[in-house]
């Protein structure tokens with residue numbers, strides 16, 4: 323692997339130099355006002371990115387997975403029933419984590435490549451007339467397949483069923499790269515991580531928590547200690563943390579949000595959409611299919627490229643790493659070997675993306691896939707040159 327090349331895994335993502343520097347902080351006393359000066363802009367910025375006005379933002383030293391654990395352990399009790407769709411490795415892993423905590427998960431299975439089925443979720447909620455389901459779990463962007471689900475549609479289905487369950491959303495690979503509307507979608511807990519759309523090293527679970535979810539904590543009895551929201555909020559009230567915070571990462575988060583806002587969040591989302599569309603054009607140029615079943619499910623942060631019959635997607639990833647020093651994502655779980663993934667989120671320009679598409683193309687040709695050199699790159703070039711605004715994305 324060459325450290326000069328960008329990565330095309332769907333997280334961790336490429337880190338702009340300025341954000342790496344922002345994480346590199348001298349030691350400060352985290353119980354002094356100097357820490358509040360770092361911390362408060364990060365919290366305020368996350369609220370803006372999440373589209374939330376009420377509730378709390380919690381920055382926990384962890385990763386997205388720890389964020390899932392914090393979300394459920396602060397709001398639910400052993401044996402509680404929850405509803406979740408499984409349509410990829412990340413929705414599967416969240417379900418597994420809930421089951422290991424002794425929750426009773428009602429699982430709606432959907433094909434990998436489909437989104438969270440709002441209609442089926444709504445029907446399950448409508449059938450739950452005594453409201454025994456305490457929470458609904460959704461994965462906004464299924465990173466394993468490159469599928470974005472319609473969270474507004476899920477909220478509408480919950481409202482139609484008149485169901486009071488909490489709505490918890492995994493936005494680890496969508497938040498800060500695709501529009502997210504915590505208030506408008508009635509999301510009770512949103513989970514993000516530092517190493518994807520925020521372009522930072524791994525190490526922070528970033529949670530938005532609604533007043534309703536905070537209130538659920540009072541009666542929730544799942545064991546929790548390190549991730550207890552109550553301890554965190556007591557720490558916040560005293561201007562800090564109940565333990566030692568990762569000050570450099572929090573400083574990086576504030577810098578990341580300042581960078582996103584300097585570009586403009588809408589421009590950030592438009593840039594991701596455009597790079598994703600260029601990637602999909604390349605896949606079409608190769609004569610291949612994406613994993614997402616329909617255009618309304620297309621993810622703007624990661625694309626699953628289906629291997630043609632008789633070929634293995636993992637081979638592309640292995641060869642790209644060994645021969646060209648470039649990282650792509652392998653297929654996970656049910657789609658292992660059936661696809662490879664191109665991550666196109668975070669700090670990425672047209673030029674960077676084209677280098678990845680060209681490399682994937684070389685690998686497929688090397689492996690004897692029926693892909694003509696230049697076919698995908700040309701399709702992406704046509705799209706990019708036809709849609710480039712002036713100036714394009716702000717230099718990072």
Ligand SMILES: *Cc1c(COP(=O)(O)O)cnc(C)c1O
Nearest residue numbers: 385386387412463465494495515
């Ligand atoms: C990366 C990812 C996770 C896991 O996050 P970690 O930071 O690796 O713990 C969870 N959900 C989704 C959708 C992801 O993309």
